[in-house]
Amino acid sequence: MNREEIKKAVANAVVDFARSEAEAAINAIDLDDVQKLVEAQMKNLTEPLEAEIRTTNSWWVKIRNRLYIILMQQAVNKIVEDVKKKIA
Template sequence: MTMNREEIKKAVADTVVSFARSEAEAAIKSIDLEDIQKLVEAQMKNLTDPLEAEIQTTTSWWVKIRNRLYITLLQQAVKAIVADTKQKIV
């Protein structure tokens, strides 16, 4: 069986797409999600440190409670996002 030019291009494209897909899947599966969680938590310090500092320096109970709530919500959001990402990747 002889393939025409379009059939050859399609076969090559299908092969390249299949190869790229398998490489992408392997790359995604090799990601250490624990490392990602640690990186995200480290970045979270950029958000939570100023809130913690304000908690330590203010006399307002409202600000202390609000900031503690913000910190807790941010931490829970990170855990939920990482768990959701783990579920989707695995």
């Protein structure tokens, strides 16, 4: 083997190792836990909107905030669903 062949063989071995490690990491992800984490983070966004719904007298603000909450929840569900499809 010459120097270039050795470099190529080492590079291929490193790539194969990295690929197998990445596949193992992806397979180890529990998507239900991911969804729970994202939903928990969503509370940071929705709680102020919910508080404003409870404290305001404006129907416009109540409707607007409720729409924001629904759209954010649908977006989160769609994102998690897409991730599940791509990983599976």
